[in-house]
Amino acid sequence: MAEDKTHGNRRENPMLKPMIEKAVVNVSIGKSGEPLEKASKVLEQLTDQRPCKRKAKKTIRGFGIHKGEPIACLVTLREERARRFLERAFQAIDNRLSKECFDNSGNFSFGIKEHIEIPDTKYRPELGIYGMDVSVTIVRPGYRVKRRRHAASAVGSRHMMTADEAIAFVRDEFGIEIAQ
Numbered sequence: 610m611a612e613d614k615t616h617g618n619r620r621e622n623p624m625l626k627p628m629i630e631k632a633v634v635n636v637s638i639g640k641s642g643e644p645l646e647k648a649s650k651v652l653e654q655l656t657d658q659r660p661c662k663r664k665a666k667k668t669i670r671g672f673g674i675h676k677g678e679p680i681a682c683l684v685t686l687r688e689e690r691a692r693r694f695l696e697r698a699f700q701a702i703d704n705r706l707s708k709e710c711f712d713n714s715g716n717f718s719f720g721i722k723e724h725i726e727i728p729d730t731k732y733r734p735e736l737g738i739y740g741m742d743v744s745v746t747i748v749r750p751g752y753r754v755k756r757r758r759h760a761a762s763a764v765g766s767r768h769m770m771t772a773d774e775a776i777a778f779v780r781d782e783f784g785i786e787i788a789q
Contacts, residue, residue, distance in 0.1 A: 715770030
């Protein structure tokens, strides 16, 4: 492989090494009350972190949803917690992801139909079974300059993550098979 003249060898440059910024695990119930509390307990058991509730943005009469009513819960996992959860979550989907799961910025999302498919999770009849969405953000060191409040600055286009780089990162780090 020829060296990139501006970046040197990509494997040796620590500023070009991708990393997981965060993993967001979302359980949408569509109604408040007891089902949402049960889903919240399930999410807390899976992640060892207290979930926060999300409220409906608008009223949808057909579904019986009212604006401001809590209808979902989510957890944001970072660093080692995100890595540990993802290793278990990938096993629930048989270590396979579709290429369509990745966006142009290198982020990816996937769904888990039943939380009991995750290894080391026991079924508790009083809580039930819930599905969840997992969204993962992959970045390179230096992305913080784009989001910080003081002296925010642009990130160069050559430093941005691409879908192909994210796919290679996930394949190398977790041993995931990517389907076309």
